[in-house]
Amino acid sequence: MGNKVSLTTQNRLIISGLILSTFLIVFIAIFAIFNIQKKLNEGYKSFGQVISKILAIETIELTRGLNNTQAQEALQLHFDGILKSHNDIVLLEFKDNKGNIVYSGRNNSHKNTKRANITVTSPVNSNLKTRNETTIGSVTVALSGNVINQISTTTRASLLFVFSIAWIVFAFVILINTYLITRELRLLQDGVKKISTGEFGYKIEGQDVSTEVKELFNEFNDMSNRLHIYEEQNIEQLTLERNKLEAVLMSIANGVVVCDNNDKVVLVNNHAQNLLEANSENLLDTEIQQYVDTEGNFCFKDKIEEFKDTPLEIIESRPIEFNINIGKRVLKSIISPMFTRNKDYVGYIIVLIDMTKEAEMEQMRTHFISNVSHELRTPVTVLRSYIDTLHNYGDEFDKETQKEFIGTLNQEIIRLQNMVNDILDFSKLEANAYLEKEPSDIISLVEYCSNQVSVLAEERNIKIQISKEDNVPVVELNQTSIERAFTNLMSNAIKYSPDNGTIYVNINNKDDSVEILVRDEGCGISPEHQKKIFDRFYRVENNTHTIKGTGLGLNLVQTAIEKHHGGKVFVYSELGKGSTFGFMLPIKAVQPIEEMTI
Numbered sequence: 001m002g003n004k005v006s007l008t009t010q011n012r013l014i015i016s017g018l019i020l021s022t023f024l025i026v027f028i029a030i031f032a033i034f035n036i037q038k039k040l041n042e043g044y045k046s047f048g049q050v051i052s053k054i055l056a057i058e059t060i061e062l063t064r065g066l067n068n069t070q071a072q073e074a075l076q077l078h079f080d081g082i083l084k085s086h087n088d089i090v091l092l093e094f095k096d097n098k099g100n101i102v103y104s105g106r107n108n109s110h111k112n113t114k115r116a117n118i119t120v121t122s123p124v125n126s127n128l129k130t131r132n133e134t135t136i137g138s139v140t141v142a143l144s145g146n147v148i149n150q151i152s153t154t155t156r157a158s159l160l161f162v163f164s165i166a167w168i169v170f171a172f173v174i175l176i177n178t179y180l181i182t183r184e185l186r187l188l189q190d191g192v193k194k195i196s197t198g199e200f201g202y203k204i205e206g207q208d209v210s211t212e213v214k215e216l217f218n219e220f221n222d223m224s225n226r227l228h229i230y231e232e233q234n235i236e237q238l239t240l241e242r243n244k245l246e247a248v249l250m251s252i253a254n255g256v257v258v259c260d261n262n263d264k265v266v267l268v269n270n271h272a273q274n275l276l277e278a279n280s281e282n283l284l285d286t287e288i289q290q291y292v293d294t295e296g297n298f299c300f301k302d303k304i305e306e307f308k309d310t311p312l313e314i315i316e317s318r319p320i321e322f323n324i325n326i327g328k329r330v331l332k333s334i335i336s337p338m339f340t341r342n343k344d345y346v347g348y349i350i351v352l353i354d355m356t357k358e359a360e361m362e363q364m365r366t367h368f369i370s371n372v373s374h375e376l377r378t379p380v381t382v383l384r385s386y387i388d389t390l391h392n393y394g395d396e397f398d399k400e401t402q403k404e405f406i407g408t409l410n411q412e413i414i415r416l417q418n419m420v421n422d423i424l425d426f427s428k429l430e431a432n433a434y435l436e437k438e439p440s441d442i443i444s445l446v447e448y449c450s451n452q453v454s455v456l457a458e459e460r461n462i463k464i465q466i467s468k469e470d471n472v473p474v475v476e477l478n479q480t481s482i483e484r485a486f487t488n489l490m491s492n493a494i495k496y497s498p499d500n501g502t503i504y505v506n507i508n509n510k511d512d513s514v515e516i517l518v519r520d521e522g523c524g525i526s527p528e529h530q531k532k533i534f535d536r537f538y539r540v541e542n543n544t545h546t547i548k549g550t551g552l553g554l555n556l557v558q559t560a561i562e563k564h565h566g567g568k569v570f571v572y573s574e575l576g577k578g579s580t581f582g583f584m585l586p587i588k589a590v591q592p593i594e595e596m597t598i
Contacts, residue, residue: 029163044148052122052141091142118143201228255352299324330359379412435478437589468507476589481560488553496522517582525573534558566590
């Protein structure tokens, strides 16, 4: 806009200069023509007076000594000759001293001339040599002015031509000078435009320019070169910082989506792409509000509108948090504003945190609390009712009935104790404390645990059959935790085995490990449940599996074997054909696993 106003002012100055010079030249031309015309008229009038005086003298000489008739004839003959020989003379007239016209003659070539341009009258004196002159008449000469008109026309044309040439030359010089100045300014303007568009380092070629402009061009080129050097350094620094920022964002474990103040996605890290199940090509330069979840809902739209409707000073201290569902994942989303160092708002950042496991854990905890509450309520209710009955009516029962009541109380107490032990054991094994290990005879351990649960097996007439390979090595282990794990497997096998069934226990050598298998003849486990059977709080609930529990037993087995001993647990099962649970223990103790993937 500034260049445009300057250029308009320059044009106005040029036009004003041309108009002023035109008026000045026209004024000078008119003034010169007027003065020349005036001088020509004065000279022409003097010329007429000279002719009239000459004719007056000639008239005296011609009429001297002649009578009137002779004098008139002589004058007529002489004046007619003059009229014929001088085309510029329109009229010759001779009058006597009384004013009577003696001769009057008109030039035939000027018949159409109604009025002469110049008329001069001179007296005719009788004696020109003496002082006592007597006026005998007068001679009148009328001139057409054609000559003076031709001279004036030629003079005017010449002056107009000269002044026109001078004006044209003057205007041409001004235009050429203006063009040269404008060309230099245009070169400078083009250079400024190049700089404004970021083309630093652009140079202006200053050929055929004035010294002052050349110095200006040199200063401009020096400035452009300095800007180019600064730009390279700045771009290198910015690129380095941007690469650092992108590297940090890309390596963040959580998903990060960066949007500008027009809601366009400008950056998305790899984890966010995985969580949103979309690649960068489908997300970059798109509005994040248009993203839809697995159910086809615009999961970000409402929250981003809420974010925009909330004042920045509030949203800065309390970012908006909400959950979205992508497939089977539950993602916690946090929207926070993004500012520059000058506190200018430039967009917002969406942080995506995978809360799937936490949501599952929360669901399992809720289910666990419900199960534990129910499981605890049952034995407590039984214990309270039986104890209350024995307390109030015990004397009325015989010994057999009292023994039966006490047996039931004992079973419920054992059941309650097992549930409490499961919960306590779960808390202990979840801790990362290192368990002391020592060489132990795994065969003796299996036999001891089998004897412990044999009472439960005998109640349902279930047999326990143990088979072992020869030369089973000694294993470094924590005896308490392995006893608990193996007892859990045996208890489960007894629970799910049919009456009069058999439980098979096998101890095998496996290279540098020992394998223990517990196989029952129960109803089996379907494949979809086998994948989650070792998850904490997970229980198989269907028409077949109706036995109550906390859902922690198998997870305790996995934790003890894999996390604290570096072994491996597994299950083989088929519906209607029983299940085989087993684990492998390394002969040499290993360091506990800090984090176990379930």
